[in-house]
Amino acid sequence: MGQKGREIAKLDHKWLLNELNKAYAFEWVVHYYASLAANILSGHRTAVYSEIFKKAAQGEFEHANRIARRISELGGEPPQTLSDMEKLAGFGKVTFPKKRSDTAGFVKVFLEMERHAIALYNDLANKTHGKDLVTHELAEDLLAEEVAEEEEYENLLRE
Numbered sequence: 001m002g003q004k005g006r007e008i009a010k011l012d013h014k015w016l017l018n019e020l021n022k023a024y025a026f027e028w029v030v031h032y033y034a035s036l037a038a039n040i041l042s043g044h045r046t047a048v049y050s051e052i053f054k055k056a057a058q059g060e061f062e063h064a065n066r067i068a069r070r071i072s073e074l075g076g077e078p079p080q081t082l083s084d085m086e087k088l089a090g091f092g093k094v095t096f097p098k099k100r101s102d103t104a105g106f107v108k109v110f111l112e113m114e115r116h117a118i119a120l121y122n123d124l125a126n127k128t129h130g131k132d133l134v135t136h137e138l139a140e141d142l143l144a145e146e147v148a149e150e151e152e153y154e155n156l157l158r159e
């Protein structure tokens with residue numbers, strides 16, 4: 001980050017980088033599990049749900065990259081190992097339904113993840129409000145997308 005960029009940031013730098021690293025790690029975790037879900041689903045609705053999770057995986061990957069860009073602007077670096085990422089993400093163990101055709105069971109796992117992301121970006125948006133407008137806008141943007149995704153998953157469960 002350049003001189004003026006540093007001047008206008010009114011937040012504890014270390015805290016902010018840690019929050020962004022957590023978000024980055026979490027996006028990667030969701031990306032990983034959505035890709036895995038797309039690949040292990042079976043049953044008569046495989047094609048439809050596999051597409052849904054593939055698209056979700058792509059979306060979370062893009063979120064991770066947007067966060068990485070902000071981390072870099074702030075002079076930080078994302079976690080260096082995958083094992084750090086899972087710890088940092090702080091989501092806990094992810095368990096998919098044993099029955100690979102249980103599409104609703106898969107959707108429920110991702111619904112929980114969306115809700116975790118919503119809480120995360122809501123908090124980040126609140127804490128950066130009026131203090132770091134660039135990170136604030138990013139958090140708001142990601143929050144809006146996660147809120148829309150939560151609704152999509154809720155609608156799938158109503159089908």
Ligand SMILES: [Fe+2]
Binds near residue numbers: 027060
């Ligand atoms: Fe995301």
